[in-house]
Amino acid sequence: MSLKVVMQGIESSFHHQAVEKIFPNEEITLLMCDSFEKVTNAVSKAIADYGVIAIENTIVGSILPNYGLIDTGNFEILAETILDIQMYVMALESESIHDIKEIHSHPVALLQCRDYLQKFPPQFKVIEGKDTASEAKKIKDQNLRGVAAIAGKQVAERFGLKILDSNIQDIKENHTRFVLLGKKEKQTIQQTDKASLKFVLEHNVGSLGNVLNLLTTFNINLTKIQSFPIVGKPWQYAFFVDVVFEDENFFFEVMEMLKKTVKELNILGVYKQDVSHAEVEFSNAILNGK
Amino acid sequence: MSLKVVMQGIESSFHHQAVEKIFPNEEITLLMCDSFEKVTNAVSKAIADYGVIAIENTIVGSILPNYGLIDTGNFEILAETILDIQMYVMALESESIHDIKEIHSHPVALLQCRDYLQKFPPQFKVIEGKDTASEAKKIKDQNLRGVAAIAGKQVAERFGLKILDSNIQDIKENHTRFVLLGKKEKQTIQQTDKASLKFVLEHNVGSLGNVLNLLTTFNINLTKIQSFPIVGKPWQYAFFVDVVFEDENFFFEVMEMLKKTVKELNILGVYKQDVSHAEVEFSNAILNGK
Known part of the structure; x- marks a missing residue:
């Protein structure tokens, strides 16, 4: 039985390349959509087993609307993959x-x-x-x-x-990070070492510095941080954060602690980091390790 | 004598609106360019007294290439202004x-x-x-x-x-933040309460949590943070950070301390925050105050 994978675009697109890199050996039935919203809807409603969407690029930065779709969707990030994008x-x-x-x-x-x-x-x-x-x-x-x-x-x-x-993009070094979305039960059992989180802070509830120090203390290292406006709530701020760690059980224990210090915590996914582009910054830099 | 202000686009554009909001009473000679790079070049080479460029938007996020232009240019951020953008x-x-x-x-x-x-x-x-x-x-x-x-x-x-x-953009709440660029000596003397910084950390040099706690300790509060890849240097990470503070002299003292704990610190500008859109998140949220 083939896997149903939904993506934006058609065969041979960069999204299709990302699907093939994530599932090199599986038989795939591609569902092709014309918007990211339709992709995440298809995964939420279990029309597809999996969805693949781009979430950041080294030239244009984070694709903020896609972070929003992941945050509100009924699924998790199950894997990431990074492609070298040449135009x-x-x-x-x-x-x-x-x-x-x-x-x-x-x-x-x-x-x-x-x-x-x-x-x-x-x-x-x-x-x-x-x-x-x-x-x-x-x-x-x-x-x-x-x-x-x-x-x-x-x-x-x-x-x-x-x-x-060939290679006509303005900056030659051009990588895009894609994530695999799906229901948690579909995740194959493998050791994980990376997670994507969203948390919300109020200025009287906790401090970002304290949150980061909590993570550092337990050897959970930041690879990305981005503050994100909450429309209509000027005194609250959301953060999208990626972290890497060594021990998954220990990571979940720290998340239990973190929940008590932030206004809202959403674990967007726990997965294995893509080390195939070890020279790419957003997947590997460890920021707050000591 | 009129002020020479360089911007991208032509008269009546959003950039022109931003120029008029920053200089409501001055006589302006507009220099119009077709790229952000030409705008920052004109300011660096003193062809214009000032330049105005967009740097972030509530829907699409930070305009990363413009952060890069500001970081490398021979000028500073002298002011910010926020416009409500309706299409x-x-x-x-x-x-x-x-x-x-x-x-x-x-x-x-x-x-x-x-x-x-x-x-x-x-x-x-x-x-x-x-x-x-x-x-x-x-x-x-x-x-x-x-x-x-x-x-x-x-x-x-x-x-x-x-x-x-009217109002055809996908998300109705749509604000863009513009900054005024110019030589420091052109800055009018007024009380400042906001700054934009870029700093670089290496994982063995310092921790982001420590940096943020240093700022918090001295009542310098984050309003924005964004990690930023350094192409070709996978173990280093740059951050663009906006902070608000009460005492300018005190702020500069803390910057002297900060310089000693990070690999590189660039103060992109020290200016007065635009409070005309108090409902907008990116200009006002205080994150790590206690």
């Missing part, structure tokens, strides 16, 4: 870069290539599409001349398009 | 919403209106432009039928366009 310009086999009048891609991909795109003449059109891969597919399907897409190399290979330019 | 659809006076075949705006504005835009039929085109206001101006200047722009209300007023839809 390519692709078009029909017959085209050269001088034939291109307009370029299509996902808005975040276009943002990452802003410097590159500004070098084209003013009449050149930059057009937002649903996602990177489906814009490329459309060029092939509709035989669109004068049009290019920005997407990953694998998209050009999948749809038989010609690469006209 | 409007606008077109020529003769048009109705049913006539519109394509919509243009700045990529971040388009991202903020993604749900709204997805309700249009698939043949509807969403096109990235340089900024919100200049896309609207183009519609007027070139008498473009079937084309709408997404921008602030003031843009429709400025260029005589008709508003076809």
Whole structure:
């Protein structure tokens, strides 16, 4: 029986690559959506076994709306994976870069290539599409001349398009972190060493410094912290925090202590860290260890 | 003699509104650029007296590349201002919403209106432009039928366009924080109560919890914290932090202490907080006070 995995975008997209990296050997039935909200809904309602969504990128930072979806969804983070994201310009086999009048891609991909795109003449059109891969597919399907897409190399290979330019994103070092979402009971038994937390502090309830020192005291080390506004509650602040640890049981004991000192604690997931990109900052830096 | 202020975009843009809010009574000569990098370059090279750039938004979060520009620029943050950002659809006076075949705006504005835009039929085109206001101006200047722009209300007023839809961003509560950049000697003498800092920690040098406790001990309260990857240095982490305080002299004494415990400290600016949007989280929440 194959696993049902829901993601945003179509086959060969970066999300599809992330799915394949998380499940290298399993038989997968892909459910493809056009928004992150539909992805998390499908997991919450058990329409899919798993969902995969991007949550942060080294150039644009955290994808805050996706953190919100994870925080409110009826599921947990079961795994993470990090991909090296390199952007390519692709078009029909017959085209050269001088034939291109307009370029299509996902808005975040276009943002990452802003410097590159500004070098084209003013009449050149930059057009937002649903996602990177489906814009490329459309060029092939509709035989669109004068049009290019920005997407990953694998998209050009999948749809038989010609690469006209390579590694065009403004900052060459470009990694995106994806998480696997699903019901806890679906988690395979394996040793975990990382967790994602959300907690809320009120200025008269506790101090962030105290929370961090509690974690440090028990050898739970921060790899990411981000304060996050709570709309309409100006005196409260939420934090999204990633931590790494050695002993899972000990970690849960500390979380019991933490619950008593914060206004709200949500353990978004406990999982194994992706060490396949050991050079990438957001997965490995240990901040408050001594 | 008028002040030379550089910004991204054209007259009536949100950046222009921010400039007018910061300098309500001064005579201003606007220098208009098409990128944030050109804005900070103009301030660094003293081509302009001041620059204004957006650095965070309640929906999309921090604009990380702009933090990078501030960190490396030869200037300081001299003030902040917060604007309520409401998005409007606008077109020529003769048009109705049913006539519109394509919509243009700045990529971040388009991202903020993604749900709204997805309700249009698939043949509807969403096109990235340089900024919100200049896309609207183009519609007027070139008498473009079937084309709408997404921008602030003031843009429709400025260029005589008709508003076809209002408050269309996905999340109604939408605030953007702008900062004024300039040379320190240009700062008018006034009492300051807020600062933006960047510091770097190594896991064997100090702990984030200790840094925060040092600040708390001296009544310097966090209003924002964000960890930030240092590309190519996986074991180091940078933090962008905003703090509020009561006594400026005391604040600088604590900074001298802080310098001794972190690997690197950069005071990005010391200024007066904008309390005109007291309901907005990122300017007012006090996190680690006791």
